[in-house]
Amino acid sequence: MRISVIGCGYLGAVHAACMAHLGHEVVGIDVDEQKVSELSSARAPFYEPGLSELLEQVLNTGRLSFTSNVASASGSDVHFICVGTPQKKGENAADMTYVDAAVAKLLPYISEGDVVVGKSTVPVGTAARLAGLIKEIQPLAHLVWNPEFLREGHAVSDTLNPDRFVYGVEDGSEDHPAVAVLDEVYAAPLSSGTPRLVTDPPTAELVKTAANSFLATKISFINAMAEVCEAAGADVTSLADAIGMDDRIGRKFLNAGIGFGGGCLPKDIRAFMARAGELGADQALTFLREVDAINMRRRTRVIELTRALCDDSLLGKRIAVLGAAFKPESDDVRDSPALSIAAQLQLQGAIVTVTDPKALKNAAKRFPELHYEPDPVNAISKSDALLLLTEWQEYRDLDPYALSPIVAAARILDGRNVLNAEKWRAAGWTYKGLGRP
Numbered sequence: 219m220r221i222s223v224i225g226c227g228y229l230g231a232v233h234a235a236c237m238a239h240l241g242h243e244v245v246g247i248d249v250d251e252q253k254v255s256e257l258s259s260a261r262a263p264f265y266e267p268g269l270s271e272l273l274e275q276v277l278n279t280g281r282l283s284f285t286s287n288v289a290s291a292s293g294s295d296v297h298f299i300c301v302g303t304p305q306k307k308g309e310n311a312a313d314m315t316y317v318d319a320a321v322a323k324l325l326p327y328i329s330e331g332d333v334v335v336g337k338s339t340v341p342v343g344t345a346a347r348l349a350g351l352i353k354e355i356q357p358l359a360h361l362v363w364n365p366e367f368l369r370e371g372h373a374v375s376d377t378l379n380p381d382r383f384v385y386g387v388e389d390g391s392e393d394h395p396a397v398a399v400l401d402e403v404y405a406a407p408l409s410s411g412t413p414r415l416v417t418d419p420p421t422a423e424l425v426k427t428a429a430n431s432f433l434a435t436k437i438s439f440i441n442a443m444a445e446v447c448e449a450a451g452a453d454v455t456s457l458a459d460a461i462g463m464d465d466r467i468g469r470k471f472l473n474a475g476i477g478f479g480g481g482c483l484p485k486d487i488r489a490f491m492a493r494a495g496e497l498g499a500d501q502a503l504t505f506l507r508e509v510d511a512i513n514m515r516r517r518t519r520v521i522e523l524t525r526a527l528c529d530d531s532l533l534g535k536r537i538a539v540l541g542a543a544f545k546p547e548s549d550d551v552r553d554s555p556a557l558s559i560a561a562q563l564q565l566q567g568a569i570v571t572v573t574d575p576k577a578l579k580n581a582a583k584r585f586p587e588l589h590y591e592p593d594p595v596n597a598i599s600k601s602d603a604l605l606l607l608t609e610w611q612e613y614r615d616l617d618p619y620a621l622s623p624i625v626a627a628a629r630i631l632d633g634r635n636v637l638n639a640e641k642w643r644a645a646g647w648t649y650k651g652l653g654r655p
C-alpha cells in the first residue's frame with residue numbers, strides 16, 4: 219500500500235517507520251524542516267528505544283522517505299493524520315488548529331477511493347466535521363477514526379503489536395470499504411491475532427479519551443489511597459499489590475507517587491472535560507475534574523514533604539532532583555511532574571540541581587531557570603536532600619552506602635516508591651516514600 223503520514227512527531231515518526239517495516243511504501247510529511255532532515259538521516263528527533271535502528275533499516279529499503287511538501291501525499295491510498303492536539307493556552311480544550319490545517323492542506327491531494335485515517339486524539343465530533351470537509355472536495359473518499367494507544371518508551375513494539383485496533387467508519391459496519399483497506403495496512407499484526415473492533419467514528423474517538431481517562435483515574439485513585447495510607451500509617455504499595463491481585467482490578471497503573479504527566483494523559487482528560495461540558499455531560503466533567511485535581515495535589519504534597527524533610531525550611535537548601543522526563547525511557551518533558559516540582563522548590567528558595575539521563579536538553583528549553591547536571595553523582599554531591607522523581611533504572615540502583623559520604627545530609631524522598639526503604643534506612647538515611655510508613 220502507498221501511505222502518507224501527516225505529522226511526524228512522536229506518534230507520526232514511529233507510525234511511518236512501523237508502516238514501512240510492515241512492507242508499505244510510506245512518505246512522512248511534516249512542516250518542521252529540521253525534523254524532516256533528522257528523520258531522513260535516520261536520527262529520531264526524540265529518545266525512543268529502537269526507533270533510530272528501525273528508521274535506518276527501513277530507510278535503507280527505499281520504502282520510507284520524509285518531506286515537508288504535502289503534495290507528496292498525492293498518489294497515496296491511505297493518509298494518516300498524526301499532528302498534535304495540545305491543550306489550548308489558558309483553557310482545558312484541545313487546540314484543533316494543527317488538525318484543521320493538516321486536513322485543509324491535504325484536501326487537494328485526496329483522490330477517489332482514498333482513505334483518510336485520523337490517529338490524533340481529538341474531541342468527539344471531530345471526525346464528522348472533517349468527513350464533511352473531505353466529502354465536499356472528494357465525495358468518493360472515506361474518513362476513518364483509528365485512535366492510537368502506544369506508550370512512549372514502548373512505541374515501536376506497541377505499534378507493531380498493539381492490544382487492539384479500533385476503526386470508526388461512517389456506518390459502523392464491517393462491510394464499509396475502508397475496513398478492508400485498513401485490514402490490508404495492518405495485515406501482519408492482524409494475522410498474528412491482534413483483535414480489531416469496527417464501530418462508528420464518535421465511539422472510536424471516545425474509546426481513546428475514555429481509555430486515557432480510565433488510566434488517569436486508576437492513578438488518581440491510588441494516589442488518593444496513598445493520602446489515606448499516610449494519615450493511617452499504612453503502606454500503599456502493599457495495598458496496591460493486594461487489591462491488584464483481584465483480576466477485576468489488576469495491578470497495572472496502581473503505582474502511587476508524584477502523579478501522572480506527559481504529552482497525553484493530562485491534556486487528554488482536560489480536553490475530555492471541556493468536550494463533556496459542551497455536550498452537557500456534566501457527570502464526566504465533574505468526575506474528571508477531581509481526577510485532575512488529585513493529580514495536581516500530589517505535586518503540592520511533594521513540596522510540603524520536602525520542606526518537612528529539610529527541617530521545615532527550603533530556604534538555601536541544596537536539593538538534588540533525580541529525573542526530569544515525565545517517565546523513564548523517554549526524553550519527553552511535556553507536563554513533567556518532576557520539573558514542575560523542581561521549579562516550585564526553586565521558587566520557594568531552594569537551590570535545585572536536576573539530573574536526568576536523557577531529558578536535560580528538553581528540560582532546559584522549558585525551564586531555563588533551573589540548574590542542570592548530567593552526572594548524577596555531581597548533582598547529589600553536597601545536597602541537603604535527594605528527590606527521586608522519575609524512576610530511571612540507574613536511580614533505582616543507587617547505593618545508599620556509597621552516597622552517604624558525599625551528601626551534606628542523608629535524606630531522600632522517593633517520589634515513585636521504588637526504593638528499598640529498609641536498605642536506605644539501614645545505611646543511615648532518612649527515607650520518605652509517598653503513602654508508605
Ligand SMILES: NC(=O)c1ccc[n+]([C@@H]2O[C@H](COP(=O)([O-])OP(=O)(O)OC[C@H]3O[C@@H](n4cnc5c(N)ncnc54)[C@H](O)[C@@H]3O)[C@@H](O)[C@H]2O)c1
Pocket residue numbers: 224225226227228229230247248249250253300301302303316319320323337338339340366367368369370481482
Ligand atoms: N505521543 C504519544 O505517545 C501519543 C500516543 C497516542 C496518541 N497521541 C496523539 O497523537 C497526536 C500527535 O501527538 P505527538 O505526541 O506525536 O505530537 P508532536 O507534537 O510530537 O507531533 C506533532 C507533529 O505534527 C507536525 N505538524 C503540525 N502541523 C502540521 C501540518 N499541518 N502538516 C504536517 N505536520 C504538521 C509538527 O511539526 C510535529 O512534528 C496527538 O493528538 C496526541 O494526543 C500521541
Ligand SMILES: O=c1ccn([C@@H]2O[C@H](COP(=O)(O)OP(=O)(O)O[C@H]3O[C@H](CO)[C@@H](O)[C@H](O)[C@H]3O)[C@@H](O)[C@H]2O)c(=O)[nH]1
Pocket residue numbers: 339366367368369370371430433437470471472473474475476477478479480481482483486544545
Ligand atoms: O501506575 C502508574 C502508571 C503511570 N504513572 C504515570 O502516568 C504517566 C503516563 O504514563 P504512561 O501512560 O505510561 O505514558 P504515555 O506514554 O503518556 O501513554 C499514555 O498516553 C498515550 C497517549 O495518549 C496513550 O497512547 C497510552 O496508551 C497511555 O498509556 C507518567 O507520568 C507515569 O509516571 C503513574 O504515576 N503511576
